[in-house]
Amino acid sequence: MTILGIKTLIYGVEDVPVCTKFFEDFGLPLIESDAEQAVFVLPEGSSVIVRSIEDKRLPKCALEGPGVREVVWGVDTHESLGELISSLSTDRAVTIDDDGDAHFLSDCGLPMALSVFCKRHIVSSPDSLNAPGAVTRLNTHRKWRRRAHPKTIQHVVFAVKDFKKSFAFFRDRLKFRMSDYQRGFGIYSRAAGSNSHHNLFLIDAALPFPGLDGRPRFHHANYGVEDIDEIMTGANFMERKGWPKSHLGLGRHRIDSALFFYLPCPTGGEAEYGADGDFIDDAWVPREWTVPLFGYAHFVHNLPEWLREAPAWEFKYMDSNGQLPD
Numbered sequence: 001m002t003i004l005g006i007k008t009l010i011y012g013v014e015d016v017p018v019c020t021k022f023f024e025d026f027g028l029p030l031i032e033s034d035a036e037q038a039v040f041v042l043p044e045g046s047s048v049i050v051r052s053i054e055d056k057r058l059p060k061c062a063l064e065g066p067g068v069r070e071v072v073w074g075v076d077t078h079e080s081l082g083e084l085i086s087s088l089s090t091d092r093a094v095t096i097d098d099d100g101d102a103h104f105l106s107d108c109g110l111p112m113a114l115s116v117f118c119k120r121h122i123v124s125s126p127d128s129l130n131a132p133g134a135v136t137r138l139n140t141h142r143k144w145r146r147r148a149h150p151k152t153i154q155h156v157v158f159a160v161k162d163f164k165k166s167f168a169f170f171r172d173r174l175k176f177r178m179s180d181y182q183r184g185f186g187i188y189s190r191a192a193g194s195n196s197h198h199n200l201f202l203i204d205a206a207l208p209f210p211g212l213d214g215r216p217r218f219h220h221a222n223y224g225v226e227d228i229d230e231i232m233t234g235a236n237f238m239e240r241k242g243w244p245k246s247h248l249g250l251g252r253h254r255i256d257s258a259l260f261f262y263l264p265c266p267t268g269g270e271a272e273y274g275a276d277g278d279f280i281d282d283a284w285v286p287r288e289w290t291v292p293l294f295g296y297a298h299f300v301h302n303l304p305e306w307l308r309e310a311p312a313w314e315f316k317y318m319d320s321n322g323q324l325p326d
């Protein structure tokens with residue numbers, strides 16, 4: 001009964017052609033496009049579908065505004081899918097479509113689906129790093145790139161009213177593992193069949209940050225690229241194409257260790273290039289980030305006002321049973 005990760009993100013947007021152009025420039029491979037929708041398929045076999053927010057195929061749910069309006073989680077086998085459907089059907093409506101995919105709402109009304117996923121093997125070869133006295137690339141220059149080509153969908157983020165309750169559904173019913181807990185901010189979790197640090201982040205909708213207004217909304221989605229060079233090549237390409245600039249620029253989270261580059265996205269929310277995150281398994285010990293901003297960033301190019309003062313260095317390890325402190 002294993003969920004492997006995100007198979008498809010279905011966006012509901014205000015302007016399908018503009019959002020289609022954005023994702024093309026962002027580097028997602030466009031497979032088909034018509035007046036109704038655009039479909040992109042990434043090298044791992046996951047996909048992004050862009051539809052109008054008015055499209056009747058989008059499920060009714062608790063989310064407000066445009067952005068991702070359904071997450072299709074990839075399941076390893078038909079048997080696993082059947083078990084999950086049986087379990088979920090005990091206390092909620094589960095709709096099976098013509099492809100056999102199961103659609104339902106989480107306890108807090110997030111629109112989810114399950115589908116068998118034949119995830120494709122991908123190949124990456126990040127350039128070795130040199131440091132003074134530690135040479136791993138001698139007489140060999142780094143790869144040169146024209147633009148970014150994301151290979152994976154790494155995670156999706158939703159603002160919710162009660163992130164602890166929202167997470168409990170994913171932990172107890174879909175067997176997600178808690179990766180880290182950012183006190184007062186949210187919970188990072190991964191599907192049991194994924195080694196990415198997190199596939200899902202549930203953030204407190206009431207936090208005083210841009211894009212949050214207390215209501216359940218899509219926040220951002222992260223697309224995985226190879227390394228810092230691919231992130232910044234993509235970022236430069238997007239700027240040359242005239243898309244709005246990133247507010248923070250390049251940075252690295254402490255949570256997940258990942259390099260990040262968020263771009264304002266016409267879908268609503270943001271689209272993130274990500275690289276060099278933590279890959280973890282069940283031996284990982286979740287941490288409580290008692291000073292949330294310490295976990296947020298190791299560094300960031302455009303230092304925002306709320307990081308002007310360096311946060312205290314403080315966190316602690318948690319029991320790895322997925323239970324949260326009060």
Ligand SMILES: [Fe+2]
Pocket residue numbers: 155157220221222272
């Ligand atoms: Fe992210």
